[in-house]
Amino acid sequence: QKEVEQNSGPLSVPEGAIASLNCTYSDRVSQSFFWYRQYSGKSPELIMSIYSNGDKEDGRFTAQLNKASQYVSLLIRDSQPSDSATYLCAVNRPGGSYIPTFGRGTSLIVHP
Amino acid sequence: DVKVTQSSRYLVKRTGEKVFLECVQDMDHENMFWYRQDPGLGLRLIYFSYDVKMKEKGDIPEGYSVSREKKERFSLILESASTNQTSMYLCASSERGNEQFFGPGTRLTVL
Numbered sequence: 001q002k003e004v005e006q007n008s009g010p011l012s013v014p015e016g017a018i019a020s021l022n023c024t025y026s027d028r029v030s031q032s033f034f035w036y037r038q039y040s041g042k043s044p045e046l047i048m049s050i051y052s053n054g055d056k057e058d059g060r061f062t063a064q065l066n067k068a069s070q071y072v073s074l075l076i077r078d079s080q081p082s083d084s085a086t087y088l089c090a091v092n093r094p095g096g097s098y099i100p101t102f103g104r105g106t107s108l109i110v111h112p
Numbered sequence: 113d114v115k116v117t118q119s120s121r122y123l124v125k126r127t128g129e130k131v132f133l134e135c136v137q138d139m140d141h142e143n144m145f146w147y148r149q150d151p152g153l154g155l156r157l158i159y160f161s162y163d164v165k166m167k168e169k170g171d172i173p174e175g176y177s178v179s180r181e182k183k184e185r186f187s188l189i190l191e192s193a194s195t196n197q198t199s200m201y202l203c204a205s206s207e208r209g210n211e212q213f214f215g216p217g218t219r220l221t222v223l
Contacts, residue, residue, distance in 0.1 A: 034211050043202055043214035044155075088155070090212075098143065098209045099170075104154035 004091050006103035013110055019076040021106050023089030026070070032092035033065055033072045038105065039085045047087075048074065079110040115139070116215035118203055124221045131190040133218050135203030141213075143206045144186035146170075146178060148199040149217075155202065161186055162208075193222045 003026045013019045021035075032051055036044035048063040050056045050072065056063045062075040072091075076083055086105040092098050119134035137144065145160040147170075157170030159178040167178050175197060179187045186205075190197055198221050204212040 032209055043217045044212075045214070046211045049211050092209060098206070099157065099160060100212060102155040104152070 004089055004101045004103040006087075006089050006106045008104060009107040009109075011106055011108050013079050013108070015079060015081060015110055015112050017079050017110075019079045019083065019108055019110070021074040021076075021087050021089075021108065022071060023073065023091075023103055024071045025089075025091045025101075027091065027093055027101075028067075028070065030067075030091045030093055032098075033063070034090040034092075034100070035061075035063060035072075035074045036088040036090060037085045038088060044088055076108075079108075081110050081112055084108055084110050116203060116205055116213050118201075118215040118218050120218050121216060122219050122221075124223065125190075125193050126223050127194060129190075129193050129222075131193050131220065131222075133188040133190075133201055133203075133220070135186045135188070135205075135215055136184055137186075137205040137213070138184065139205065139213070140183065141205035141207055142183075143208060144180065145204040145206075145212065146176075146186065146188045147202045147204065148172070148197075149202055150199050158188065193220075195222050198222045 035047045038044040050063040060077045064073045088105045089103040090100040116137045146158045147155045161167045161180040177189045201218045203215040206212040
């Protein structure tokens with residue numbers, strides 16, 4: 001069973017701080033990695049995708065991928081209360097169908 | 113913008129009823145997915161389809177079936193609804209290997 005693991009949290013950070021969300025995965029051949037944000041009562045929406053080792057930055061968000069250690073992380077700089085949500089890590093396997101495996105999500109709370 | 117729509121936001125059905133949940137996407141995506149999401153259990157894949165009339169079971173297909181007669185439309189069918197199928201149902205679509213786009217979800221309650 002291929003797994004994607006996340007700490008369920010909640011992770012609580014003060015406004016303006018850096019929030020660090022982590023995800024580990026078990027399938028070494030995974031090639032595509034995604035972070036989704038899900039507000040309470042809403043559906044997930046994509047924040048970042050990353051495909052190669054290293055960092056990828058988009059505004060206040062940075063995704064970091066380390067395939068050797070099989071982890072992917074999401075950093076949120078200058079955290080805002082509006083960032084309070086559940087963050088889902090998803091990992092695709094290569095193959096004909098590209099089925100993603102989702103982690104159970106980390107709840108982030110940014111308090112003023 | 114990619115748009116994925118689902119036929120209902122809220123649905124209340126009785127035990128034993130046949131339930132149809134419909135999903136439509138407007139971006140010509142090949143892949144479509146049905147998930148259910150329950151507190152503490154995360155997103156669980158029910159079925160997915162990678163082409164018209166093609167379907168594969170996900171992690172929890174029991175009690176469900178699907179239909180994909182047109183590329184843009186993917187239906188989830190509960191043949192005989194049971195109370196343990198009360199959940200949030202999410203449809204998603206994607207191009208191969210790329211990110212998924214989710215519909216708004218259908219909260220189904222089976223009484």
